Amino acid sequence: MHKARSRAVSAVLLALATLSAPAAAPAAATASISAAPAAEAAPVAVSVNARGALATVPQTGIGSNHAIWDSNLGTDETADRLKDAGVKLLRYPGGSYSDIYHWADHTAPGGYVAPNTDFDTFMRGVRRTGAQAMVTANYGTGTAEEAAAWVRHANVTKGYGVKYWEIGNENYGNGHYGAAWEADDHADKSPAEYARHVVAYSDAMKAADPSIKVGAVLTTPANWPDGIIAGGDAGTWNNVVLSIAGPKIDFVVVHWYPGAFDKAAHVADMIQLTRQQIAANAGPGSERIGIAMTEFNTGTSSGGATTQPGALAAADAYATLLANGVFSVDWWNVHNGIGTVSQVEGHTDYGDFGLLSSGTCTAAGDVCEPALNTPFAPYYALQMMSRFARPGDQFVRAATDQPKVAAHAARRPNGDLAVLLINTSSDTSYPVAIGYTGLTPAAGAPPVLTHTNGATAITSSTAGSATSQTLPPLSMTTIVVRPAAAQAGLPGAPGQPVASNVTDKSATVSWPAASAGARPIAKYEVYRNDSGVSEQLGESRGTSLAVANLKPGTRYTVNVIARDSGGGVSWASPPLTFTTGTPATSSCSVRLTNQSDWGSGYVGAIDITNNGAPINGWTLGFDWPRPWQSLGSGWSAVWTQEGSHVKVVNEPTGGSLPTGGSATIGFVGNYSGPNVLPAVFTLNGTVCTTR
Structure with missing residues (x-):
């Protein structure tokens, strides 16, 4: 979806080269959300578990995309804005343009290339920002030799030291699964063909510079076309790509456009399922393969792209993704151009998926964005993230008892603990009571960073205490907690279990x-x-x-x-x-197979075998692992669901299961998030062996 928008916006960006937008935004863009004071609720319980260490904050965690159709890609003002936001990785040449772009002559047949956006200009901006680069080599209309020459130019001739190189962009969108937005000149558009070329690209590129890291494109769990097996393929896109190219890659690439605050709950399963696919298909040593989220945005066509709800969702998702071990999360995009204009939480939302204003106007000229490079609200989400969780810090567990409030925490090498609190309520100011496990906080008011709805900066103060803060509506708040007493001579941390x-x-x-x-x-x-x-x-x-x-x-x-x-x-x-698994031996065994999948549902078949005494009448039970899963329909038995529990009772004529006897039943399972399959089944109350 965003790819079509990226190409459509090129016309706007072409106009940007000659258009000078008014410096002032419409009055609504700076209007207060409400003159009335916010409601205040009962205290929210926040728990921070300093013993629950998660991933270490990577150097490249906070990233963004740059695009060759953005005439401001190489400017000092843009680079300085990104540096102030704490951006540490910049991706080039930009989305679907990656598969039509030829770096040597700086052309993209069928697309628009803005002046002063060539690779060397991009790298100058990267260095001024203080970031690393990620380059997407042209798979769709390019060759392995072209990609290898790019590596040689970048790292041997120029000495840029570009470490991360992707092979293509969203190449599953080449029409193989029915939708075509990604250029692909290969006659065979299957995952196997893509994987064979990834091997060739990796070999050629690493011959030019053995130190680089090469990444392959995967589908994101529960995002189209994940789970779908196209005609003639041996498996899903991910399974086929990993089984062929796994030994030749160093990381995988996923993209995610959740468009909502509550989707952060999907992240742990999303990343865990990706890791399971890597482990199952990529061969020995697959634990070396990292995961990069090279495109991410929280905006939607109905709004939230440039206003505070999008920023809050961004901060929550960045923290959750990085805590789960993703080594870079890259916002789409630095500049993108005005889209559908709406009012969101008292402010003008320009429908612009950029971090910074492009200074453009609608086609009718009736609404114009703020002055060029004015930060939108998600910019402050990245800035807050870079101040909350710095490279080398380690995320720790944090949770709340209020769905409107999210919490994240990170321990710093000096023993301090930073806590990020996000209040997504439009009208309620939440007091929070913070409890700590594994840390006794120092008394006194801690340093506090806050960003509120419509604010044009993050404010610093000293307020509240380590255990008590009040969160304004639609706000991000970071407090830095110091331990009550520093202890010297403590043991080092145990190694990886x-x-x-x-x-x-x-x-x-x-x-x-x-x-x-x-x-x-x-x-x-x-x-x-x-x-x-x-x-x-x-x-x-x-x-x-x-x-x-x-x-x-x-x-x-x-x-x-x-x-x-x-x-x-x-x-x-x-x-x-x-x-954990299921019993090695049991009086029953069950096999669940996903027979066909369409990205939001699947046909499941369950084979039940009776390993014990003969049964006359049976009931199978299982629970959906996640709240976004449900039963659509079932057959060959009587199916019911109550809460998350599914109960399956034999049909009147099918209740007899002799020793060694079996029955096969089927169902349609629906899902709207990562599809973790049920793993534990009971037959007449006995836990079965799952095969």
Whole structure:
């Protein structure tokens, strides 16, 4: 969808070269949301779990796209704005233009190329911004040799040191699945053909510079055409691409345009499913393969692109994606041009998917954007993110009991803890009561950063306390909490844990030893940290622990800490996530297969086998893992759903299952988020083995 808009906007951007838009925005753009005071609610409980360490903030985490149709791509003012926002990665040459762009002569047949947007100009801006570059090589109309020559020019001739190189952009949009927005001159448009070329591109490009990292395009879980198997293909786009190109790539590329605040709840499953696909298909050593979100935006055609709701959704999504280990999240776009104009939360939304104003007007000339390079609200979301979670910090678990308020937290190397609080309510000011696990905050008012609806800057103050703040409506707030007492000589953090011998109810967790501090290490403690609450699973004097009493088919995220002989506690290990299975043997077994998928639903087949005594009358039960899943219809049995639980009862003439007997039933499952399949089934109350 955004690709069509990108091409359509080129005409606007061409006009931008000669158009001088009025410097002043319409009065509504600066109007206050309301003169009435905001309502105030009961305190929101916020829990911050300092033992629940997540991903470390990457150097390239805060990114944005640049486009060759943007005549302001190479200006110092643009670069300086991006630097002030904390942008650390810039992607070039811009969306679908990547597959028509030829770098050597700076042309894009069929598209518009603005003056002063060639690669060397782009790199000058990258350096002024203080960022790294990500370049998308032309797959659609280019060759491996052309891409290799680009690498050689960039890193050997010019010495730019461009580390990240993608092969093509959204190449599944080449018509293979029915929709065509991406240029692709290859007669064979299948994922297998794309993957074979990724291998050739990688070999040629790394011959020019072996130090580069090469990325391949994947579909995003629960986003079209993820899950679909086209005619003649051996599997989905992701499975085929990874199985062929996996050994030759260093990262994968996904794109996401959620357009809503509540979609951040999808992120953990989205990234976990992507990692599972990589592990299952990319071959030995696939753990080296990173994940980059090289296009992301929270705006919609109905508004929110340049106003505070889009900014709040952006901050929440950036924090969630980076905490789940994505190494770069890249906003679409630096400049994009005016779109559908509307009023959102008391302010003019220009329908512009850029961080900065293009200074353009509607076709009728009745509405014009603010002056060129004026920041839109999402700009301040990136700026807040860069101040909240800095490269080298480590995200930790945080949660709230109020859906309108989101919380994130990150520990800094000096022991300070930054807490980001996002209030999405339009009219309610929420007081928050913040509780901490694994950290005792210092007394006194902490430093506070705040951005509110319509504000043109992030304000700094010293207010409230580490445990009590008040969040204005439609606001982002970061507080920096210092520990009550710094402790010297603490142990180092244990290394990356691994799981082995995982069954339905147990697992063995092992980890590299921590380095001792001033005192010997007395023991290690293992904590489950799947939410804002920390649960100790056990402790060990060695470097492994057999954990029991787990639930079948459940995802666990754990961290390990070291405790010394004086009670001093280390920082938490990196996180380990594993999923328990079902019983190795049972009186019943179940196989669920996804027979066909269309991106928002699928046909599932369930094979039930009775391994025990003969059964005359059976009931199968299972739960949908996620709230965005539901039963559409079912057959060969009587299907009902109550809450998240599905109950399947045999038909009157099909209730007999002799020993070794089986039955096959089917259903349509609907989903509107990452589709984590049910994993635990019971037959007449007994947990079955899932095959």
